[in-house]
Amino acid sequence: MRAKNVSEPETAPKKSSDLFQKRQKQIIQKAMKLFMKKGYAQTSMREISKATAIDIRNLYYFIKNKEEILFLVFDRLHRPEVQMFEKKGILDIDDPVEQLRAAIAGLVENGYGYGQEVLLLYRESKSLPKRLLKNILEKESRVVSHIENILKKGCARGVFAIEDTSFTANMITYQLSLYALRKWNMKKYTKRRIIDLMEQNILKMVGH
Amino acid sequence: MRAKNVSEPETAPKKSSDLFQKRQKQIIQKAMKLFMKKGYAQTSMREISKATAIDIRNLYYFIKNKEEILFLVFDRLHRPEVQMFEKKGILDIDDPVEQLRAAIAGLVENGYGYGQEVLLLYRESKSLPKRLLKNILEKESRVVSHIENILKKGCARGVFAIEDTSFTANMITYQLSLYALRKWNMKKYTKRRIIDLMEQNILKMVGH
Amino acid sequence: MRAKNVSEPETAPKKSSDLFQKRQKQIIQKAMKLFMKKGYAQTSMREISKATAIDIRNLYYFIKNKEEILFLVFDRLHRPEVQMFEKKGILDIDDPVEQLRAAIAGLVENGYGYGQEVLLLYRESKSLPKRLLKNILEKESRVVSHIENILKKGCARGVFAIEDTSFTANMITYQLSLYALRKWNMKKYTKRRIIDLMEQNILKMVGH
Amino acid sequence: MRAKNVSEPETAPKKSSDLFQKRQKQIIQKAMKLFMKKGYAQTSMREISKATAIDIRNLYYFIKNKEEILFLVFDRLHRPEVQMFEKKGILDIDDPVEQLRAAIAGLVENGYGYGQEVLLLYRESKSLPKRLLKNILEKESRVVSHIENILKKGCARGVFAIEDTSFTANMITYQLSLYALRKWNMKKYTKRRIIDLMEQNILKMVGH
DNA sequence: GATGAATGAGCATTCATTCAT
DNA sequence: CATGAATGAATGCTCATTCAT
Numbered sequence: 001m002r003a004k005n006v007s008e009p010e011t012a013p014k015k016s017s018d019l020f021q022k023r024q025k026q027i028i029q030k031a032m033k034l035f036m037k038k039g040y041a042q043t044s045m046r047e048i049s050k051a052t053a054i055d056i057r058n059l060y061y062f063i064k065n066k067e068e069i070l071f072l073v074f075d076r077l078h079r080p081e082v083q084m085f086e087k088k089g090i091l092d093i094d095d096p097v098e099q100l101r102a103a104i105a106g107l108v109e110n111g112y113g114y115g116q117e118v119l120l121l122y123r124e125s126k127s128l129p130k131r132l133l134k135n136i137l138e139k140e141s142r143v144v145s146h147i148e149n150i151l152k153k154g155c156a157r158g159v160f161a162i163e164d165t166s167f168t169a170n171m172i173t174y175q176l177s178l179y180a181l182r183k184w185n186m187k188k189y190t191k192r193r194i195i196d197l198m199e200q201n202i203l204k205m206v207g208h
Numbered sequence: 209m210r211a212k213n214v215s216e217p218e219t220a221p222k223k224s225s226d227l228f229q230k231r232q233k234q235i236i237q238k239a240m241k242l243f244m245k246k247g248y249a250q251t252s253m254r255e256i257s258k259a260t261a262i263d264i265r266n267l268y269y270f271i272k273n274k275e276e277i278l279f280l281v282f283d284r285l286h287r288p289e290v291q292m293f294e295k296k297g298i299l300d301i302d303d304p305v306e307q308l309r310a311a312i313a314g315l316v317e318n319g320y321g322y323g324q325e326v327l328l329l330y331r332e333s334k335s336l337p338k339r340l341l342k343n344i345l346e347k348e349s350r351v352v353s354h355i356e357n358i359l360k361k362g363c364a365r366g367v368f369a370i371e372d373t374s375f376t377a378n379m380i381t382y383q384l385s386l387y388a389l390r391k392w393n394m395k396k397y398t399k400r401r402i403i404d405l406m407e408q409n410i411l412k413m414v415g416h
Numbered sequence: 417m418r419a420k421n422v423s424e425p426e427t428a429p430k431k432s433s434d435l436f437q438k439r440q441k442q443i444i445q446k447a448m449k450l451f452m453k454k455g456y457a458q459t460s461m462r463e464i465s466k467a468t469a470i471d472i473r474n475l476y477y478f479i480k481n482k483e484e485i486l487f488l489v490f491d492r493l494h495r496p497e498v499q500m501f502e503k504k505g506i507l508d509i510d511d512p513v514e515q516l517r518a519a520i521a522g523l524v525e526n527g528y529g530y531g532q533e534v535l536l537l538y539r540e541s542k543s544l545p546k547r548l549l550k551n552i553l554e555k556e557s558r559v560v561s562h563i564e565n566i567l568k569k570g571c572a573r574g575v576f577a578i579e580d581t582s583f584t585a586n587m588i589t590y591q592l593s594l595y596a597l598r599k600w601n602m603k604k605y606t607k608r609r610i611i612d613l614m615e616q617n618i619l620k621m622v623g624h
Numbered sequence: 625m626r627a628k629n630v631s632e633p634e635t636a637p638k639k640s641s642d643l644f645q646k647r648q649k650q651i652i653q654k655a656m657k658l659f660m661k662k663g664y665a666q667t668s669m670r671e672i673s674k675a676t677a678i679d680i681r682n683l684y685y686f687i688k689n690k691e692e693i694l695f696l697v698f699d700r701l702h703r704p705e706v707q708m709f710e711k712k713g714i715l716d717i718d719d720p721v722e723q724l725r726a727a728i729a730g731l732v733e734n735g736y737g738y739g740q741e742v743l744l745l746y747r748e749s750k751s752l753p754k755r756l757l758k759n760i761l762e763k764e765s766r767v768v769s770h771i772e773n774i775l776k777k778g779c780a781r782g783v784f785a786i787e788d789t790s791f792t793a794n795m796i797t798y799q800l801s802l803y804a805l806r807k808w809n810m811k812k813y814t815k816r817r818i819i820d821l822m823e824q825n826i827l828k829m830v831g832h
Numbered sequence: 833g834a835t836g837a838a839t840g841a842g843c844a845t846t847c848a849t850t851c852a853t
Numbered sequence: 854c855a856t857g858a859a860t861g862a863a864t865g866c867t868c869a870t871t872c873a874t
Contacts, residue, residue, distance in 0.1 A: 039249060045865060055838065055839080056865090060865095122330065123331045168409060174383070175379060178379060178382050182378060182382055185378050201379060263856080266854065266856095268850080273849080457663070458665050461843080461845085472845090473859080474859070474860095481844075542662065579821065580821055584821075586806060590799070605791065613787065613792075620828060621825050670869095680869090681836095689869075689870075690869070
C-alpha cells in the first residue's frame with residue numbers, strides 16, 4: 001500500500017491522502033453537530049478537539065483554522081441539494097408543473113427543509129468572511145436558479161403566470177425550509193403531508 | 209460600608225426611578241441592534257457599553273447580567289407586532305382580502321421589524337431558557353392565529369380556498385421574514401416592491 | 417481632587433488622566449528595556465506584565481496591544497532628537513559650518529548615537545505594520561531633513577560642495593549611530609573624542 | 625529497532641555523503657534569506673521547511689536544531705567578504721586612492737551582501753553564543769583592518785590626511801551598510817549611483 | 833528518506849463580572 | 854453615578870522538536 005509517491009510539490013502535500021481526507025471528514029462532521037447544537041462562535045476548538053479525539057494541535061494539521069471548518073461544513077451541507085437536480089433527473093422533465101412538483105418533493109425529501117442545517121446557514125453565515133460566504137451563497141443561488149428556470153419555462157408555455165420569476169423563485173426556495181425554522185408549529189404534520197400542502201399552495205401561487 | 213441605599217441586596221437599586229427606566233430602555237434598544245447585527249454571543253458587554261455610552265461597570269447598575277439583556281430585548285421586541293392588529297384596526301376590516309392585505313403590509317412595513325425579530329428568535333433561541341422561549345413562541349403564535357382567523361373567514365365566505373388554514377397561516381407568517389433571512393438575494397427590491405409582490409403571490413395562493 | 421469631569425465622549429475616556437499616563441509611561445519604559453535586551457518578538461506580554469507589576473489583563477487597559485507598545489517605544493525614542501533642533505537653537509545658527517557642528521554634537525551628545533535605541537529601531541522596525549512604521553520614519557526623516565537643509569544652505573553660500581545633499585544627509589545621520597552599532601570597536605574612544613573625530617571627518621566630507 | 629546505521633547516536637548520520645552536504649547547503653541558503661528578511665526568531669522552522677521543500681521532520685535529519693542553522697548561516701556568510709580582498713586583487717593595487725575605491729565598490733557591489741550580512745549580525749547577535757559571536761567579530765575586524773591599512777599607506781604617501789585611521793576605517797566600513805539599514809531612504813538610488821556617491825564622499829573625507 | 837502522530841510549552845488577547853472608593 | 858483595579862476562565866493558534874514505522 002501507499003504506492004502513490006506523486007506528492008504535489010508544495011501547497012498540498014497530503015491533501016490527496018485518503019487518511020487525511022478521512023480525518024478531515026471526521027472533523028467536519030463532529031464540528032457540524034456541535035455548531036448546530038451550540039452555534040459556531042460558542043463552539044471552541046478545544047471542544048472540537050475533544051469530540052474528534054484529535055489533539056487540538058494536530059487539528060491544525062488537517063484544517064487551516066476554525067473558519068475553514070465552518071466553510072467546509074457549509075460546503076458539505078449544500079452539496080447534496082445542488083447535485084439533486086441532476087441526479088434525480090429533474091432537469092429532464094419537460095412539463096413545468098411536474099418539474100416544479102418534483103423539485104419541491106426532492107428538496108424537502110432530501111432534507112433541504114429538515115434538520116437544522118438551513119438554520120445553521122442563516123444563523124452562522126455572518127461568521128464567514130465575505131469571500132467565503134460568497135462561495136456558499138453561490139451554491140445556494142444555483143438552487144434558486146434552477147427553480148427560476150422552471151418558472152420561466154412555465155411562463156413561456158403559458159402554464160404559469162408570474163410577475164417576477166426571480167422573486168417568486170426566492171419565495172419558493174425559502175418556503176422549503178419552513179419546517180426547519182418553525183418546528184414548534186409544524187410538529188403535527190408528517191413529511192408527506194407537508195410536501196403535499198406545499199405543492200398545492202405553491203402551484204396555486206404560480207398558476208393563473 | 210456601602211451605606212448607599214441597601215434596600216435590596218442585588219438586582220434593584222431604584223427600579224422606580226424614571227432615570228433608571230430610561231437608562232434601561234436605552235441599553236435594551238442599543239443591545240437589540242447589536243444582537244441583530246452580530247448575534248447575542250458575539251456581542252460583548254464592552255460593545256454595549258460603547259454603544260450606550262454607559263461605562264461597562266455602571267452597566268451592571270441597570271441590568272443584572274448579559275442574559276437579562278437578552279430577556280428584556282425579546283420582551284420588548286414582540287410587543288409591537290402582536291398589538292399591531294389592534295392598533296391598525298386590522299381586526300375591524302370586514303373584507304378578508306383587504307384584511308389579509310393589510311396584515312401583510314402592516315407586518316412587513318413595520319420597518320421589517322417582524323422579520324428581524326423572528327430572525328433573532330431563530331438564531332438566539334438557544335441562548336434563552338425554556339420558560340422564556342415558550343412565552344415568546346406563544347406571542348408569535350398569536351400572530352399566526354390572527355392570520356389563520358382571516359383565512360378561515362375568507363374560506364367561510366367563499367373568497368379563499370384553503371385546504372389547511374393552519375399550515376397556510378404558518379407559511380404566510382414565515383414568508384414575512386423572507387427579506388430578513390435572505391437579504392443577499394433581496395437587495396435589488398424596494399420595500400414597497402416586496403410588499404406588492406408578496407401580496408400578489410399570497411393572494412393567489414389563498415384564492416381559488 | 418479629580419475636579420475634572422470633562423470626560424471626552426467615547427474614544428478617550430481616561431487617556432487624559434494623569435494616572436493613566438503615568439501607567440502608560442511605566443509600561444513603555446519597562447517594555448523598552450526588555451525589547452532592547454531580548455528583542456520585540458522575544459519579549460512576551462507576560463514578561464512586560466511581570467516587569468511592570470501590572471496584571472497582564474489590566475495591561476490591556478492601558479495599551480491596545482503589543483504592537484502599540486512598540487510604537488509608543490519608538491515614539492518616545494525619537495521624540496528628543498526631533499525636538500533637539502528647536503530646543504538647542506540650532507535652527508537659529510547662521511553659519512552652516514557651526515550649525516552642522518552643533519547638530520552633530522547635539523545628536524551624539526543627546527544620545528542619538530548612544531544606547532541601543534537606534535539598534536532597536538533598525539532591528540525591530542519590521543515588526544511594525546507599514547502604517548505605524550511610516551509614522552516613525554517620518555520623525556526620523558525630519559532629523560535628516562534638518563541636516564539636509566543645513567547642507568543646502570552651506571552649498572548656496574559656497575562653503576559646502578555636495579553633489580547630492582539628500583544622500584549625504586542620510587550618510588551623516590546614519591554615521592551618528594556608528595557607536596551604537598559598532599560598540600565592539602568603539603570602546604577605546606570617549607564620547608568627546610568621537611564627536612571631535614566625527615565633526616572633523618564630516619566637515620571634510622562636505623567641504624571643498 | 626532503528627537498525628538503520630546506528631553509527632553515531634544523534635547528530636551525524638552520514639556527514640560525508642555529498643547529498644547530505646548539498647541538502648545542508650540548501651537549507652542554510654534558504655534560511656539565510658529568510659533570516660535576513662524576517663529575522664531569526666521570527667522565522668519558523670515551518671517556513672524554512674517550505675522554502676527548502678524539505679519536510680520539517682526531515683529537516684532535523686540534516687541539522688541539529690534551529691540554532692545550528694544560525695551558526696551555519698553566519699559561518700558561511702562571512703567568508704566571501706573577507707576573501708574578496710584577496711580574490712579581487714585589491715591588496716595588489718598600489719595607488720591607495722584606487723585601492724580604496726576598489727574596496728568600496730567591491731564590498732557594496734557584492735550584492736549589497738556585506739550590508740545585509742552586517743545587518744543580520746547587528747540584529748541577531750543576541751541569539752548567538754559568545755564564542756561564535758567573537759569569531760564573527762574577528763572576521764569583521766579583518767575587513768576593517770584591510771581598510772585601515774589602505775588608509776595608513778595613503779597617509780604615509782601623503783595622499784590621505786587622517787587623524788585617526790582606525791576610527792575612520794570603522795566609519796567607512798560602517799558606511800557600507802548604509803543601504804541595508806536605511807533602505808527606506810535609499811530606494812531612489814541605483815546601486816551604481818550609491819557606489820559613486822559613497823566613493824566621492826569618502827575620498828573627500830580622507831583627502832586633504 | 834517519507835509519513836502519521838504526538839507533546840510540552842507558550843503565545844496575545846478577550847471575556848463577564850465584582851468591588852471598594 | 855464615576856473610576857481604578859482586580860480576577861478566574863477561556864479563546865484561537867503556533868512553536869520546536871521527537872519518534873516509530
